[in-house]
Amino acid sequence: MGKLKFAIYWGAACGGCDVAVVDTHEKLLDIAAAADILFWPVALDFKYRDVEEMADKSIDVCLFSGAVRNSENEHIAKLLRQKSKVMVALGACAQLGGIPGLANEKRRQDILDFVYHGSPSTASQKGVYPQEITSVPEGKLKLPKFYDAVMTLDQVVEVDYYLPGCPPESARILEVVQAIVTGNLPPKGAVVGALDKALCDSCPRKREEKKVKVFYRPQEILFDPERCFLEQGLICLGPATRGGCSDPPRCIRSNMPCEGCYGPPPDVTDQGAKMLSAVSSIIDSQDPGQIEKIIDGIVDPLGTFYRFGLPASALRKKRFP
């Protein structure tokens, strides 16, 4: 068997996934020994043209991180799909929309307004917005089209595997790559590099009784570092999030509740819906007024329960009148 051919790309992403790839350290060299990297714009100098010229399915594996925010992301996603045998959605953004996906709570125009005018650090001329096509004396300048909504990778192309995480643990990336290299592949469509069980299963914290009278944010109280966050009124997405990031889970280990980046466990389609269901169910009150008050303590339910998964959720995006 010859060397495997890899492509690594980022769409709308922070680059954390690429860092995670680099973070495999010297192991990367082992990969390099087994594989050729044909395309990795963030690390090496490649041109889109190079890819366009490749034969279809000539890339063995494409690791695609980042969400699809604009026409460029979509174009390259489709291009890489066409050229690759196996398409892996790498990280929360590609799988679920990720943090960029939170923009789906905003109108496209509002985002542009804020970024080009509203933000304190911006001083642009009134009414000036990036145009898709700008004519200059030298010809026409083109910018990608900024879409109405952020999409997940599988909303534009077929995805073979999902490797969750924000970012995925380097060790998991390695394992998956190793599996690919050795041809040890699960059925298509599977989530790899994560467990079927939700995070609580591997969480070392003590669970006693889930009954909560007040919800806090981590900065608001001193909490017991040994006891389950949820039981102390801190919203932890552990119960509705796939485990497997690391053992013990890395956020929990650093005394932070799980934020849900590993996405929904296998039997859940809408992570936020499930999590809000569990969270509301542990409210310990039978007084409608008090229930209301306790719920008011959850300041931003959408941002909390869909932090990483808004574009992948059933409703995907806020509706505007």
Added chain:
Amino acid sequence: MDGKIGSVLVIGAGVAGIQASLDLAESGYHVNLVERRGNLMGAAANNCCKGVEECNRCMLCQVSEKAFQVITHPRITLFRHGEVVKVEGEPGHFSATIQRFPEMNERGCPICDKLPLYAVPLKSDPEEIQLDVAGVIMAIGFKLFDPSPLPEFGYGKYKDVVTAVEFERMIHERTGLFCSDGRIPRRIAFIQCVGSRDPKIGNPWCSAACCSFTLKEAIVAKEYVKDLEPTIFFMDQRPYGKDSERYLSRAKEQYGVKYIRSGVSKVEAAGDGKGLVVTYTSETGGVSTARFDMVGLSIGLECAVTAKKLSREFGIELNPYGFCWASPFSPLETSRQGFLVCGTFGGPNDMTESAMQASGAAADTLGILAKAKFDHVPQKSYPPERDTSGEAPKVGVFLCQCGDYIGKTVDVASLTQFASALPEVAYCDQRRYACSEEFRDEMKEAIKVHGLNRVVIGSCSFFTHGSLFQETLREAGLNPYLMEMVNLRDQCARVHSHDPEKATMKAKDLIRMEVAKARFLEPLYRLSKTMNPSALVVGGGITGMVSAISLAEKGFDVHLVEKTTQLGGHALRIQHTLEGGNVQAYLSDLIEKVKGFPKIHVHKNSELTAYQGRVGDYTSRVKTTSGEEREIKHGVTIIAAGGREYKPDEYLYGQDPRVMISVELEEEIDRRTERVAQSQTIAMIQCVGSRNEVRPYCSRLCCAKSVKNAISLKTLNPKMNVYILYRDMRTYGFRESYYQEAREKGVIFIRYDLDRMPEVKAVGDILRVTVHDIILGERMEIDADLLVLASAVLPPEDNHILSRILRVPLNEDGFFKEAYEKLSTVDFMQEGIFVAGMARSPISIVESIYQGKAAASRAMTLLSRESLLTDGIVSTVKESVCCGCKVCEALCPYGAIAVVPEENVAKVDELVCKGCGTCCGACPTGAAQLKGFKKEQMMAMVGAYLGA
């Protein structure tokens, strides 16, 4: 067989009749339930549960649910439009004659009396039916007082003067509150005690139920009309039931219900023709008037119209008021052996007491019945169940026209066509009556011929017909849970009769949705749990002993655990009941009886220390004071832990020897102590420690107790000055006549208010009670020889320990909290554990006797079986995805689901789970799913309607 009959006759299908029938039928006996009317539920049928946020406990829901159980119960035969005319024979062997009225309509639903229930052909039954029964339970109910002969209230003269019951019905039927001219009332008056507590008209009793009833009306009215000002004219506030005191304060504080203590002298039309004017005399004698848009008369209860006739025919005695006479310490036994009484036939009562008496009467009847065999229904044999696991879904759809009720609106022919064309539907047919026997036979045939493995029936309510069609599936060799129903009649045709086209469209959607769900149906199985036929009774007071005896009489082993060295509990210190019954004599009888039963194992000096298991199979540990421990295995548990006296720290109690509490006085009267005999003046203060901020509940029995003591004192020494300082005299029911007697004997009643409490001082030798006399409007000083405090009843100190060990809840006051206030009052949510007596709320001796029996009866509904069947619909956990988060654990009302630490996954105890699905809705991983209602099924239904 012991030659006895296993069948009972219950007369009257109101709340009491229904409860008694269900208890007996559940215990394995056959019940003939005879009702004069066409519908069940008696007076409760008029209750209007209304559009208010919080349930006001009219209990209609629960009563209807029970009524449905009655209709569908295989061991209950219902005779509607019928009357029992003759009962001959002896206890255990009666022969009863039932006469049925010619207008009998077998088809009418016994709940609504309107729509058809089952498609059985109209029978031309014989006019008279003979039944062999072992015992008779009389639950014939009451008659409402008719206020027309009392001209002062203007009833019948003014349209806006209505009885409280009419008021209730008005809201029920019109779902709103309107004056006769259509206006929405703003001011509304309720007048209490119309036709009650009125010796002039021959109704000296207190009707017991009306105070709470009116209170509820006022609150509900207020919910409808937000700016309504409800005013209640009353003599004494008597919502004495458990938790009623809180309800009363809520009415006043939250809903602004105004209470005016007064006597109403007349109701007239206002001079300007708008509204009504109520003239009333306040406590202090001042006459005032107030204007209202509407007046509700809180009418009382009288004995049932048929009471006289039946008493003559059956040879049972009535009491002087025309209600059924009952023996003092067997409050449910009539003068004729084998005839039991329960509910309002025995005296004015509310729903709670009626239901408890009903269960009690059932327990008493069990004694004369044969051994339960559950064989009164011919045993059916079913074909073996077909294994459908390998088969692809093949759905059969069966549609009903329900006479014209569906067919008139929904185009059933086109619906049939539509359903036939649905993927997976292998067969579809329709009939005029799907529930008719012929069609059910054809259904079975079709299932076999076409190899159907799922069935969808488009007809009427799952509630009424679900079990019938499930049965049909079983007869066809299919698992009964492979069936779904669409209520085409009540949820479609009947409510869209104005738009047949849209109704048909909707019907198609509904069928499509149910078919989509049906393909995911799985066979479900009912598990059987073994039943250890023995009981643990905690508490050896009257309640506990009565329970134990009822159980032992029926042959069950009982472990009676008593903390102290002696059986008898609280009652050991009580001499007489209000009615004059000798408590000590009764008590020693009872103790003898307990000793006489080898089946009753008494554990004195003992306490419960551990308890585990589930209904049918509990293991408890009992420890004696000397440290010996033993293990007890039992199938059910009854808590009868009693209550205790409050030892006041007010009014110099414990500091001045002349201050005592009511029981202490009673003992002294009994012993004829010197100081009682020498006393010139004795004062009593009511509600000491009750109905205040610390203990916002009424201790219920203290008013009668003080009246009883006062009468004794006056009998001993008619010259003695006896004062009773009270807030409301709560001598409910027939106790009222003793209150009257006390007044006639010269006992002086002085009312005080919470904001001006009596004061007690020892001034030198003198014990001085100062009270503000509201009626005279001045301070009064009573120099008493003895001061008697009617102190509160407290829950036993260790209630919270018991509650923890037994895992059943307490209410805010520390008494046990039953499943539902008012009904199911001796049951908990958890199956297999019951509570009676003072452990659940303060009550009198007579009440604890029937409560003890009630708990026994409820327990016997379980104990009588060899095993219990669960329902197939239970929660199930997919262990491969459950993360052990414990969200489900705290939610389950039955404690049926818990995370097993070793495996870190939740497990459902299917023998305990009741299938509410609460855990499933909450489970964040989707691991917990409710069988029969799984997510994929719900999603399929949604998808079938809205498209993928």
Added chain:
Amino acid sequence: MDNFEPKIIGFYCNWSSQMGIDSAGVEGASYPPNLRLIRVMCSGSVDPEVIIEAFKKGADGVVILGCHLGNCHYRNGNYNALRRYRLLQKTLEQFGLEKERLRLEWVSVAEGKRFAGLVGEITEELRRLGPLRQFS
């Protein structure tokens, strides 16, 4: 817009609310034919995932029907429904769904007529709100 017929899904509990809903039919009350009812055991068992799915698939409104508070057949299930519904409603509002699109109502056996009125009112309200905009 005038002809807009809202699609409404209702989840009703097997006990009081079923009896109440059915009694609307028994009493011959009438209401608009826009509601499709789905039976569940208790209002507390309704899974928000299913509700959200209904909105995704094009329901204009969803109503959960249960026994009055304090009267759930399983005692507390409807309190659970209440807690879940409030948080879900709040979340849906952030998704731009008017809060009238998700309702929680208590129906008792005696409230057939009230239920009929309620369906009328809900249907009218949704008609006024117009169709739920779908994500495209």
